[in-house]
Each structure stands twice: as structure tokens, then as C-alpha cells.
Amino acid sequence: MTITVAIDAMGGDVGLKVTVPASVRFLQDTPDVNLVLVGDSAGIEAELVALPAQLRARVSVQHATQVVGMDESPQAALKNKKDSSMRVAINLVKDGQAQAAVSAGNTGALMATAKFVLKTIPGIDRPAIAKMMPGTGGETCVLDLGANVDCSPEQLLQFGIMGAELAGSLLHKPNPSVGLLNIGSEDIKGTENIKRAAELLRDSGLNFYGNVEGNDIFKATVDVVVCDGFTGNVALKASEGLAHMIATFLREEFARTWWTKLCALAALPVLKHFKARVDPRRYNGASFLGLRGIVVKSHGGTDALGFRIALEQACEEVRANVIGHIADRVASQLQNLKRSESEA
Amino acid sequence: MTITVAIDAMGGDVGLKVTVPASVRFLQDTPDVNLVLVGDSAGIEAELVALPAQLRARVSVQHATQVVGMDESPQAALKNKKDSSMRVAINLVKDGQAQAAVSAGNTGALMATAKFVLKTIPGIDRPAIAKMMPGTGGETCVLDLGANVDCSPEQLLQFGIMGAELAGSLLHKPNPSVGLLNIGSEDIKGTENIKRAAELLRDSGLNFYGNVEGNDIFKATVDVVVCDGFTGNVALKASEGLAHMIATFLREEFARTWWTKLCALAALPVLKHFKARVDPRRYNGASFLGLRGIVVKSHGGTDALGFRIALEQACEEVRANVIGHIADRVASQLQNLKRSESEA
Numbered sequence: 001m002t003i004t005v006a007i008d009a010m011g012g013d014v015g016l017k018v019t020v021p022a023s024v025r026f027l028q029d030t031p032d033v034n035l036v037l038v039g040d041s042a043g044i045e046a047e048l049v050a051l052p053a054q055l056r057a058r059v060s061v062q063h064a065t066q067v068v069g070m071d072e073s074p075q076a077a078l079k080n081k082k083d084s085s086m087r088v089a090i091n092l093v094k095d096g097q098a099q100a101a102v103s104a105g106n107t108g109a110l111m112a113t114a115k116f117v118l119k120t121i122p123g124i125d126r127p128a129i130a131k132m133m134p135g136t137g138g139e140t141c142v143l144d145l146g147a148n149v150d151c152s153p154e155q156l157l158q159f160g161i162m163g164a165e166l167a168g169s170l171l172h173k174p175n176p177s178v179g180l181l182n183i184g185s186e187d188i189k190g191t192e193n194i195k196r197a198a199e200l201l202r203d204s205g206l207n208f209y210g211n212v213e214g215n216d217i218f219k220a221t222v223d224v225v226v227c228d229g230f231t232g233n234v235a236l237k238a239s240e241g242l243a244h245m246i247a248t249f250l251r252e253e254f255a256r257t258w259w260t261k262l263c264a265l266a267a268l269p270v271l272k273h274f275k276a277r278v279d280p281r282r283y284n285g286a287s288f289l290g291l292r293g294i295v296v297k298s299h300g301g302t303d304a305l306g307f308r309i310a311l312e313q314a315c316e317e318v319r320a321n322v323i324g325h326i327a328d329r330v331a332s333q334l335q336n337l338k339r340s341e342s343e344a
Numbered sequence: 345m346t347i348t349v350a351i352d353a354m355g356g357d358v359g360l361k362v363t364v365p366a367s368v369r370f371l372q373d374t375p376d377v378n379l380v381l382v383g384d385s386a387g388i389e390a391e392l393v394a395l396p397a398q399l400r401a402r403v404s405v406q407h408a409t410q411v412v413g414m415d416e417s418p419q420a421a422l423k424n425k426k427d428s429s430m431r432v433a434i435n436l437v438k439d440g441q442a443q444a445a446v447s448a449g450n451t452g453a454l455m456a457t458a459k460f461v462l463k464t465i466p467g468i469d470r471p472a473i474a475k476m477m478p479g480t481g482g483e484t485c486v487l488d489l490g491a492n493v494d495c496s497p498e499q500l501l502q503f504g505i506m507g508a509e510l511a512g513s514l515l516h517k518p519n520p521s522v523g524l525l526n527i528g529s530e531d532i533k534g535t536e537n538i539k540r541a542a543e544l545l546r547d548s549g550l551n552f553y554g555n556v557e558g559n560d561i562f563k564a565t566v567d568v569v570v571c572d573g574f575t576g577n578v579a580l581k582a583s584e585g586l587a588h589m590i591a592t593f594l595r596e597e598f599a600r601t602w603w604t605k606l607c608a609l610a611a612l613p614v615l616k617h618f619k620a621r622v623d624p625r626r627y628n629g630a631s632f633l634g635l636r637g638i639v640v641k642s643h644g645g646t647d648a649l650g651f652r653i654a655l656e657q658a659c660e661e662v663r664a665n666v667i668g669h670i671a672d673r674v675a676s677q678l679q680n681l682k683r684s685e686s687e688a
Contacts, residue, residue: 256614
């Protein structure tokens with residue numbers, strides 16, 4: 001099966017100069033994928049000029065007259081930018097002309113547009129943002145990372161189901177373990193919502209591990225960490241802040257004197273290797289889960305390497321039929337719920 | 345004024361072998377402080393045997409027959425351990441025989457005991473756990489870190505007042521800036537509780553900066569970051585987890601081959617300097633704020649250097665009269681509230 005991915009070519013801090021080169025590299029390495037580049041067609045064509053014919057045949061360009069600004073409000077984008085590169089890319093998924101959309105644009109606008117155009121899967125209250133994070137023991141899928149500030153226990157269960165399908169497909173694990181983010185591993189810890197969510201997850205048929213704590217994210221104690229979007233967003237951004245602080249301090253220490261600069265030179269190959277291992281571009285790509293279509297958000301400030309990773313993630317989700325599996329699992333969950341209610 | 349600090353000598357993963365050496369070093373360097381070491385008196389005396397007489401004169405030993413276990417439930421500790429080293433140390437603060445208590449013991453039991461024995465300052469609903477964190481631009485006081493999973497807007501305002509007094513005294517700043525942890529800097533972001541808390545903080549007379557995000561903690565964008573205990577605990581532990589992951593990866597990269605080991609040797613002085621800068625022991629010491637007495641919690645696994653930092657923090661709070669200032673500020677806050685209510 002050939003997969004078609006629609007790309008918001010104008011999205012991100014840089015736009016075309018990142019999205020098009022990334023797309024070209026991705027095409028070269030991924031024979032079963034066609035791309036639709038959406039945005040200013042003249043600008044896109046200019047970037048594609050040197051592309052060999054056999055690759056060019058796998059790219060189509062779809063003109064869109066508008067671009068959603070990085071700071072534009074989701075409501076304004078939804079109302080006034082009906083011919084934006086972002087909106088048109090998502091329309092292509094809705095119309096079945098593409099199996100996934102990838103954008104490095106404004107997160108709020110992308111979520112609002114995706115929700116409005118694609119709608120949620122039956123049984124899913126609201127979509128969530130999920131991302132793979134590195135850890136000492138492997139990788140962990142964390143969700144929600146900011147789409148929902150308040151979450152009911154039922155929503156947290158839905159996040160567990162969605163996260164398990166995503167982690168299963170990206171980590172190639174048949175029955176990924178799911179943990180619930182809490183402030184202690186004991187059952188008595190946390191808010192009432194969290195305690196009830198733990199019960200629902202325990203009865204869900206998922207491979208539920210129990211409560212996990214913040215540090216478990218970077219230990220990869222479980223394959224999926226479930227949390228509300230407020231907590232998840234704060235944890236993600238605090239981690240980004242700490243990583244930035246550590247990098248700054250390391251740079252400062254190595255730049256202190258001519259002698260420390262010499263030390264840096266000696267350690268350079270090792271530091272480079274280390275840097276590659278924690279390179280945020282390797283973990284670029286946040287999946288919007290729970291929609292009737294695959295949408296992956298790339299970091300706005302990433303480069304072509306990072307954007308390519310987001311494209312790969314979108315294709316993995318298509319290949320693994322993540323949406324179909326989420327829909328099946330949620331449907332059977334709802335049936336179980338009905339059965340147990342009629343028995344009660 | 346001579347300050348007296350009561351020390352739970354038995355608390356922590358190691359106990360006496362950490363707390364007593366730390367106390368001795370602290371005495372040597374801090375002439376205006378006397379210490380009461382609480383716990384197994386025979387064991388404590390054995391550790392003090394070599395102490396010069398003029399230092400020995402500044403230490404008294406208070407026998408306590410019980411020790412609170414690190415995994416004991418707060419309720420059990422409160423009910424069954426009335427002669428524990430932890431409880432007796434806090435009693436000394438209540439009775440005015442000490443101005444502060446420091447313990448590396450069980451956090452939950454320490455908080456429950458401190459709350460029960462000391463009670464909260466009038467106008468403070470519940471105590472919070474506050475800690476200084478390192479950042480690229482300085483240090484930030486973050487609270488609450490886990491004492492309160494659900495927080496009302498009024499509690500978040502109280503945290504702002506308490507955090508400002510602590511940060512003011514530890515950072516020696518007269519009017520520290522206060523930020524509210526949120527998932528975006530815009531006013532419209534966050535839960536209803538957060539939005540209401542922002543209004544209260546804006547009207548409080550504090551130096552309120554507005555919303556901050558997770559990464560601002562490690563940038564030291566503000567002097568105080570206010571959040572509920574659930575979010576704060578997750579952010580703290582996620583950061584600890586990430587720091588551990590980075591340290592592990594760095595170690596692994598430098599240990600890979602004989603060549604990378606040689607690189608490590610060359611970079612050792614710089615890496616040591618870096619490590620000292622982010623040494624968690626330098627940030628050991630979480631203050632329990634909002635009580636009618638100063639209680640500082642040391643990390644259970646710290647060594648003598650870390651425990652000493654917690655002792656210093658306790659003394660700084662005594663010297664700056666943090667409790668008196670919190671009480672005054674909360675009282676005037678309550679008066680303002682009454683005035684504006686009677687005017688309305």
C-alpha cells in the first residue's frame with residue numbers, strides 16, 4: 001500500500017526551507033510514501049526545482065493562499081483561515097486523499113482545526129497530545145501534554161487506550177505497559193480523579209502497571225504514562241528547561257579558560273555522541289490522538305532532520321493502523337461498560 | 345541572638361552517621377547557633393566523643409526512645425510514635441526551646457507531625473513544601489511540591505505570600521517576583537482555579553509577574569513559582585529523573601572504550617566543576633511553610649554535606665524571621681479582603 005502524507009509546507013518558524021528539504025530526504029529513503037506539499041505553490045515549486053523526475057513524480061503540490069501565524073488564536077485561525085496550508089492539509093486527510101497530515105505550525109490552531117475538520121473517534125471525549133520521550137530503560141509515550149487542562153477519570157482511561165496503541169506501534173510492542181502519573185506509587189495517593197482513573201485502568205484489559213511518578217518518565221518504567229494535559233505540559237516544559245540549563249552550564253564550564261577549552265576539544269567526540277543520544281530532534285513529533293485521522297505536530301523550531309522524524313512517525317501510525325485499533329478498543333470498552341451496567 | 349536548632353538525629357536513610365557529623369561541621373562554622381540532637385542518646389554521645397569542649401558546650405542531647413520508619417504511614421507515626429526523635433524535635437520548637445527543627449526522615453510523617461504539633465499560622469489553610477531550584481539566571485523557590493494535591497485559588501495566593509518571604513530571606517531580595525505555573529503565558533490559559541488565583545495574586549500587593557511555564561523554573565525567570573502540590577511534585581520528580589538520565593548517558597558515553605575513558609580523564613576537572621554546580625546537595629532542604637514554627641526537611645538519602653545545607657537553610661529562616669513576616673502579610677491580606685468586602 002502506498003501511503004500519502006499531506007504536509008503543511010508553510011508551518012513552523014522557518015517554513016518551506018525546512019519542510020521541503022525534509023520532505024525530499026524522506027521521499028528518498030521511504031519508497032512506499034507519496035507526499036502532498038500544501039502552501040504557496042510557487043515557493044514550493046522553487047524548492048523542488050532540482051528534484052530528480054522519479055522523486056518529483058511522488059510529490060504533488062497543492063496551493064493554499066493563507067498561512068496561520070504562530071501566535072494566532074485558534075478561534076481566529078478556524079474562522080478566518082479556511083484556505084491556510086494547515087487547514088487544506090487536514091482537509092486532504094478528511095477527504096481520504098491523504099492518510100496523515102504533518103505540520104510544524106501553531107499547536108493550538110492545529111488542534112482546533114484538526115478537531116473541527118476530522119472530529120473525534122466515537123467514544124473519545126477529546127483528543128490528546130502524545131509524545132515519545134527518551135529514558136534510561138528505553139522510550140516512553142506520555143499523554144496528554146497540554147490539550148486538556150481538566151480531565152475526567154474516563155478521559156484518562158481513553159488516554160491509556162490511545163497511548164497504548166501509539167506506543168505499541170512506535171515501539172513495536174504487542175502489549176505495552178501503562179502507568180498513571182501520580183505523586184506516589186501507593187493507591188491512596190493523588191486526587192479523587194486519579195484514584196478513580198486507576199480503578200478504570202485496572203479494569204480496562206490494558207496492561208496496567210499502576211501509579212508511576214515523574215522520574216519514571218525518564219526511566220521508561222512503563223511504555224505509556226497517562227496524565228492530564230496540565231501536569232503533562234508542565235512536566236515536559238520543566239524537563240526542556242532543565243535540559244537547556246544543563247547544556248548551558250556544560251558549555252560555560254568548557255569555555256571558562258584556554259585549558260578547559262582544550263579539555264573540551266579532547267572530549268568533543270564523546271560529547272558529540274552524547275548529544276546525539278539526547279538530541280530533541282530524534283524525539284520530534286507529537287501525535288494528536290483520538291481524531292478520525294492522523295495528525296502529527298512537529299516542533300515549530302526544528303530543522304529538516306527533526307521534521308523528517310515527524311514524517312516518519314506519521315507513516316508509522318498509518319502502517320500500524322493506530323486509528324483503527326483505537327476505535328476498536330474504545331468500542332469494545334464501551335460495550336463492556338454497557339454490559340456491566342445492565343448486569344448491575 | 346543565639347539560635348537553637350533541634351535535629352532529628354535518627355532520620356534519613358543513614359541516620360546518626362550523617363546527621364551528627366553534619367551537625368559538628370555546622371557548629372564549627374556557625375558561631376551563633378546551638379544544637380539539640382534528638383534520638384538515641386548513647387549512640388549520639390558516641391559520635392560526639394572526640395568533640396572539643398567549647399563545641400560540646402553548644403550541643404545538648406535529648407533522648408528519644410522511638411524512630412519513625414521511612415515507610416511508616418503518617419497516621420501510624422502520629423499515633424504510635426509519640427517519643428520518636430522526629431516528634432520530640434518538633435516538640436522542642438513548639439515549647440520554644442528551639443527555633444527550628446530539621447529532619448531527614450519520612451516526609452509524610454514529618455508533615456503530619458509538624459502540622460499536628462505546631463498548627464498553621466492564622467489565615468493559612470494548609471502548609472506547603474517549598475524548595476530552591478537552580479536555574480540559568482539564578483535560583484527559584486518552587487511551592488507546593490506535594491503537600492496539597494488539590495489547591496483552591498486562595499491557597500495558591502497563600503503559597504505566593506509564603507514563597508515570597510522564603511525567597512526574600514534566602515536570596516536576600518526585598519521584593520521577590522512571583523510567577524504562577526501555567527501551560528502558557530496568556531491570561532486565558534489554564535484551569536478556572538489557576539485563572540482565579542492569578543487575579544488574587546495580581547491584587548495581593550506581591551510583585552506578581554504573571555503566568556510562567558515549566559521551563560521558567562530552570563531559567564529563574566521569577567524568584568518564586570507557585571503551583572499546586574500535584575503539579576509541583578511531578579515537575580520536581582520529572583526533573584530529577586531527567587537529571588539522572590543525563591548523568592547516566594554521560595557516564596556511559598565516557599566509559600565506552602579506552603579512548604573515551606582517556607577523553608574523560610582529560611575532561612575530568614571540567615566535569616567535576618560542572619557536577620559541583622548542579623550538585624543536588626547544594627539544593628537540599630525543603631521548607632515546610634505556613635506552620636507556627638520552622639521545619640526543614642532534608643532529603644533522606646543525602647550525606648553530611650547535604651544535611652548541613654538544610655541546617656543552614658533553617659537558620660536563615662530564623663534570622664530572617666520568615667514566620668513573623670508570613671503571619672504579618674497574611675493578616676494584612678485578610679484585613680484588605682474584609683475591607684473590600686465591606687465596601688462592596
